[in-house]
Amino acid sequence: MKTLIEPFKIKTIEEIPITKREDREIFLKEAFNNPFFLRSEHITIDLLTDSGTTAMSSKQWAGLMDGDEAYAGSRSYYKFENIVKEITNFKHIIPTHQGRAAERILFTLLKGDNKSIPNNTHFDTTRGNIEYNGIEACDFPVEIGTIPELEAPFKGNMDVERLKNYIQKRGKENIPVCMLTITNNSGGGQPVSMQNIREVSQVCSENGIPFYLDCCRFAENAYFIKTREPGYADKSIKEICNEMFSYADGATMSAKKDGLSNTGGFLATNDDALAEQAQSLLIITEGFITYGGMTRRDLEALAQGFVEVMDENYLEYRVGQIKYLGNKLIEAGVPILMPTGGHAVYLDAKRFTPHISPEYFPAQAILCELYLVGGIRSVEIGSLMFGKRDENGNHVGPPMELVRLAIPRRVYTQAHTDYVAEACEEVYKNRTKLKKMRLLYETKFLRHFTAKLEYID
Numbered sequence: 001m002k003t004l005i006e007p008f009k010i011k012t013i014e015e016i017p018i019t020k021r022e023d024r025e026i027f028l029k030e031a032f033n034n035p036f037f038l039r040s041e042h043i044t045i046d047l048l049t050d051s052g053t054t055a056m057s058s059k060q061w062a063g064l065m066d067g068d069e070a071y072a073g074s075r076s077y078y079k080f081e082n083i084v085k086e087i088t089n090f091k092h093i094i095p096t097h098q099g100r101a102a103e104r105i106l107f108t109l110l111k112g113d114n115k116s117i118p119n120n121t122h123f124d125t126t127r128g129n130i131e132y133n134g135i136e137a138c139d140f141p142v143e144i145g146t147i148p149e150l151e152a153p154f155k156g157n158m159d160v161e162r163l164k165n166y167i168q169k170r171g172k173e174n175i176p177v178c179m180l181t182i183t184n185n186s187g188g189g190q191p192v193s194m195q196n197i198r199e200v201s202q203v204c205s206e207n208g209i210p211f212y213l214d215c216c217r218f219a220e221n222a223y224f225i226k227t228r229e230p231g232y233a234d235k236s237i238k239e240i241c242n243e244m245f246s247y248a249d250g251a252t253m254s255a256k257k258d259g260l261s262n263t264g265g266f267l268a269t270n271d272d273a274l275a276e277q278a279q280s281l282l283i284i285t286e287g288f289i290t291y292g293g294m295t296r297r298d299l300e301a302l303a304q305g306f307v308e309v310m311d312e313n314y315l316e317y318r319v320g321q322i323k324y325l326g327n328k329l330i331e332a333g334v335p336i337l338m339p340t341g342g343h344a345v346y347l348d349a350k351r352f353t354p355h356i357s358p359e360y361f362p363a364q365a366i367l368c369e370l371y372l373v374g375g376i377r378s379v380e381i382g383s384l385m386f387g388k389r390d391e392n393g394n395h396v397g398p399p400m401e402l403v404r405l406a407i408p409r410r411v412y413t414q415a416h417t418d419y420v421a422e423a424c425e426e427v428y429k430n431r432t433k434l435k436k437m438r439l440l441y442e443t444k445f446l447r448h449f450t451a452k453l454e455y456i457d
């Protein structure tokens, strides 16, 4: 059989709101043209994020009932710790309520004068936590990773030569850790190859720099290695994960992604001294070392989620659903970032709306219209999220201007996907009517979450 099906059936349903365009116009205005301010009851298809929006399995729901709510030494914690160790082989697993809590603990411990942390591309909260601690955050994606229309199997890779030069220039003593994000979320959900992980790891160890993975989508990354990188077709997902993690000294994880759950995360490390300090910080700000800000039933759901996420039928469906949406858009001529990655389809605003330059937030203009057309919520990954101003107040944008259509795991059906494609096509047909936008309000860190915008006539 050629037809790819959802490898599950539906046991519980949740109604989704169907709204009218004239109402959506009011909702969007009230939200200052920032979908983060929209109420979910006004959204038909919510593609804001794949984070914590997963549908859990019947086994996970059963696990919630079975969770052991002991404050210390909970049975649910040990289940969680066991499976995470089975996947990563790291020595210390420190549970946190979500990924950024792990980031905050790690970077608080690494801060100091004149420090810098490289990555293929820092995710927004990672960059936020690094900069908040007075550390410089720099991105070294491979060049092809920043050109949306070019296809390559591993566009999430880090540029190893640039990393080497940077270490030379900056001094290895000023780089407390090097990160690699798998898959590269802000770079289009693109995977990182095993070869690249190995090479970055080698450069780090030659320089005595600890190497950490931001591993939120480790299973999706492993699936791409299995299907795209020579030599891995016959390996199991778990074997591939074991190898990926074997090159690293630690990891930060948002289990709201490949934990197939609604909350959770961890910091993992092989460094005993760092683990001890991290556990102290954990107790001060998150909770005891056997729950770290989660209910124990959450740990139970996560332990099961980590098993389910490595199922190849699931991963084939997951990556297939993204590709299905991408292919529909490509057929309709809608410019997207190619090839489709692991968790989202990204509209390429630079080609979609060439008449709006980056300083006027072209991707935001597209996603506002997408909401008006179909009640679909998405997120900007471009100048609003990452834009800065230079000394003269001129706009400095990131390499790409993207609208991310993040697909929640196991939530939407093929008909929902068709609906999204139709709405995108509609917006694309009328793209020349899209207008420039400007900021009315912004905060210093992570401004996109609470920014207010208006159209310029």
Ligand SMILES: *Cc1c(COP(=O)(O)O)cnc(C)c1O
Binding pocket: 051, 098, 099, 100, 101, 123, 125, 126, 181, 185, 214, 216, 253, 254, 255, 256, 257, 264, 265
């Ligand atoms: C989601 C995400 C994070 C942050 O995790 P939260 O659980 O949202 O705090 C960090 N890095 C990447 C790559 C992510 O996708």
